[in-house]
Amino acid sequence: MKTYFYLLQFSILFFCLSTTIKTEASGSLPRISVEGNRFVTPDGETIIFQGVNFADPDRLVKEGQWKRDLFRVARDWGSNIVRLPVHPQAWRERGKEDYLILLDQAVEWAREFDLYIIIDWHSIGNLRTELFQHEMYKTSLPETYDFWLTISRRYADEPIVAMYEIFNEPTTYQGQLGSLTWDQWADILTDIIYVIRANSPEAIPLVGGFNWAYDLTPLMYAPLNVPGIAYVSHPYPQKRDQPWIPQWERDFGFAADDYPIIATEIGFMQPTDRGAHIPCIGDEEYGRTLMRYFRDKGISWVAWCFDPDWSPQLIKDWNYTPSRSGKFFRDVMLGKENLDE
Amino acid sequence: MKTYFYLLQFSILFFCLSTTIKTEASGSLPRISVEGNRFVTPDGETIIFQGVNFADPDRLVKEGQWKRDLFRVARDWGSNIVRLPVHPQAWRERGKEDYLILLDQAVEWAREFDLYIIIDWHSIGNLRTELFQHEMYKTSLPETYDFWLTISRRYADEPIVAMYEIFNEPTTYQGQLGSLTWDQWADILTDIIYVIRANSPEAIPLVGGFNWAYDLTPLMYAPLNVPGIAYVSHPYPQKRDQPWIPQWERDFGFAADDYPIIATEIGFMQPTDRGAHIPCIGDEEYGRTLMRYFRDKGISWVAWCFDPDWSPQLIKDWNYTPSRSGKFFRDVMLGKENLDE
Amino acid sequence: MKTYFYLLQFSILFFCLSTTIKTEASGSLPRISVEGNRFVTPDGETIIFQGVNFADPDRLVKEGQWKRDLFRVARDWGSNIVRLPVHPQAWRERGKEDYLILLDQAVEWAREFDLYIIIDWHSIGNLRTELFQHEMYKTSLPETYDFWLTISRRYADEPIVAMYEIFNEPTTYQGQLGSLTWDQWADILTDIIYVIRANSPEAIPLVGGFNWAYDLTPLMYAPLNVPGIAYVSHPYPQKRDQPWIPQWERDFGFAADDYPIIATEIGFMQPTDRGAHIPCIGDEEYGRTLMRYFRDKGISWVAWCFDPDWSPQLIKDWNYTPSRSGKFFRDVMLGKENLDE
Numbered sequence A, B, C: 001m002k003t004y005f006y007l008l009q010f011s012i013l014f015f016c017l018s019t020t021i022k023t024e025a026s027g028s029l030p031r032i033s034v035e036g037n038r039f040v041t042p043d044g045e046t047i048i049f050q051g052v053n054f055a056d057p058d059r060l061v062k063e064g065q066w067k068r069d070l071f072r073v074a075r076d077w078g079s080n081i082v083r084l085p086v087h088p089q090a091w092r093e094r095g096k097e098d099y100l101i102l103l104d105q106a107v108e109w110a111r112e113f114d115l116y117i118i119i120d121w122h123s124i125g126n127l128r129t130e131l132f133q134h135e136m137y138k139t140s141l142p143e144t145y146d147f148w149l150t151i152s153r154r155y156a157d158e159p160i161v162a163m164y165e166i167f168n169e170p171t172t173y174q175g176q177l178g179s180l181t182w183d184q185w186a187d188i189l190t191d192i193i194y195v196i197r198a199n200s201p202e203a204i205p206l207v208g209g210f211n212w213a214y215d216l217t218p219l220m221y222a223p224l225n226v227p228g229i230a231y232v233s234h235p236y237p238q239k240r241d242q243p244w245i246p247q248w249e250r251d252f253g254f255a256a257d258d259y260p261i262i263a264t265e266i267g268f269m270q271p272t273d274r275g276a277h278i279p280c281i282g283d284e285e286y287g288r289t290l291m292r293y294f295r296d297k298g299i300s301w302v303a304w305c306f307d308p309d310w311s312p313q314l315i316k317d318w319n320y321t322p323s324r325s326g327k328f329f330r331d332v333m334l335g336k337e338n339l340d341e
Ligand SMILES: [Mg+2]
Pocket: A001, A002, A003, A004, B169, B265
């Protein structure tokens, strides 16, 4: 048992360090929870999220751009939430303790500008077979459990970290990354949510479906048997040909009748833009159609990406000059875009 | 097939090295087996085990305390068994071959003082999710299989290594380490016992239940479908409030009607002692109640811990001066403690 | 999504590099496929394979023997196929990219001498428990998935790489490597074939059974539910006592009525030969009996091993001087051995 004793000492020490590193919760932002198909504040008021994705904090440190200004400008654009994509490779290479320092810092800057945070385990591929779309997305089920154990313990009492996005984009890449049934994926997600809930009962787990987190059709017959979660879609312009709305409705939008939905990645760019790629080619027509659809359905959203290199880019440079899509989403958030004209 | 051939050569070489490193079995201690709810000698006589836990041999080497004297004093106190807790981290860091040298040495010292040995894979946590209570307990299912393959091959013909304790303390930590059903745990244990039995048909696998190896209630409806094993409980004083006996009976003692039970960790200490921690605070009242209960039920036991640092400590220093609990358990083993007064 | 973009760039770059490294398919050898219980060419003609195993290309490089001459002599002996056993340890230690360079080179030499290639993931043991017969065979299910993803993407358009042997020799070693049911093994194989097929729809996966890829009896009641595959047996002389044929028929030969069968390892040696070991001791009586049986059943085969050290050896030295078994199999391939006399 003596080893057990040291653990307790360690836990207490760790707890003290945690609370030292974290500043006191200001209470400036209330805890968000799920009620029916809505995100709600403690007084039951509906909140719709809109905001931007940052690049991986580890990358931003390396670029010298991990700054309070990111959060300030995100707020100036009208965001009420930001999403932090944590790449498994960056998590391992920086090391857990060092990476947590970045996330702790994010919480403080977010607090200053009244922004909520989504922490996103930014992998792409098949977590069952451990085949991924690129080396930087490589992880395993035990590492994913451990990531969420660590995150959910760290931010259990921090309402600003409102949502945990369990796994960015599940895909088998047309089977090339091995098979994964919805039942298998639902079991994996349920196991991870169990860990999260035991350590952080109040935060909201976010669940994405197949086809790179686009497709939520399995919710028609087999939603997760877990209350209090929200679902994700990433409806980039070329996921479907026009007309979009009937297809969005069939593919993910129908689920907004029963669950809170948040599109944690959307965006568009021109074919001639730097980094242009399928499925992101589109323009303001896509943007307006999507924004009207989301408004009508009560769907929250987070645009990709507040970074001059990660496409589709919302900014052109580190002066935060908006790109064409950046201007569009900023104007929507600020109410300057007339979606109905 | 040529690679296969080299394997055979290697195996033979390995076998020779093994038998060279090991001294011949003296036959001084007979093989123990399971008969009904008893540990028995070859002539069918019941044997009740009593003894002490040492610290991890790897730690003792580092402290300069890995000595024949440990075994001598354990015997002087009346022990007929000692338990060696092998931490997964120590196993990896020392390396398999070097660690086995320590265990081989333990066998020789145990032989000299007529002590049986329990080898204990000293992890704490959830082996299914690979979430553990501390870094030193971190392992995986394949590493655990490999540990038991290695141990069971090494000591198959050595009756002194009487018992293999598969996994020290299974716990989900109130779900924080992920979910683990009894059926899942039983499947894992059955798979490991299968490996052990194929390599070492005669040694006795020891199986612990949830709540840090305290709880054996699932045996009421779903015992492992494996003959010849024994079950473990770790009934530290604060696992239950007084009165203890009806709760011990309900939680693990009832199983002694059908299976051999060995409490591989017990102990107590004062709240003011160094390293005091829940669930170990208690005194001789606990000790006497437990010892009477074990005597009446035929339950074997091993006290924690014959080490001046690992609490609850049985010794105060490396002169092996008994602590208060050390004095108590020593006197019980030597028949000097009147349990019924 | 920006990270996704980089992936696409990377994929395109990788594709370009791949096609640069690979020379154009000459079309000299047509694509082989499975039709009923036969291997067939595009015009539906049956092809029976006969050939030799090389040692692991990584080993041959280290020995200074990775040469075009290997392929030339294999062809001179009458081979139409060669098998390349890739040991997981060699794959990891050389590194994926460097190992692929060796395999690319093999394809070019094979093309020059009209030889097909089997790539063989040369592990021995239990892939479910990750217990193997020796360190060099150590792998995991995710590593095995990744190996086949890599290989099947690399050689999808290369008919010369006709077959992928998923796992050389599955065995539990009489349970010492843990349990593995046929259903569990079939599920693992089906998962791997799914990855292979998604990346390389036309190559033929090869499936081996238990008892070191000797036993195909489960095909009587539970063949894999996957079309277009072939099955493997390794009927070394001592797998069964004489008379061999009724036992071969019962153990694997019966399956040749329904599936293409290829014996990817056969061979014999004298008890006094260097490296002699069970189950390989035998002589030309075994050889002739087996060759007649294979001829009558339409079973393809690949002899072990075109190497002076890996036993049973087909050559005595690096001048490719045939050993006794080498002379036998060479003469069979060249039609110089009268099997019916
Ligand atoms: Mg303990």
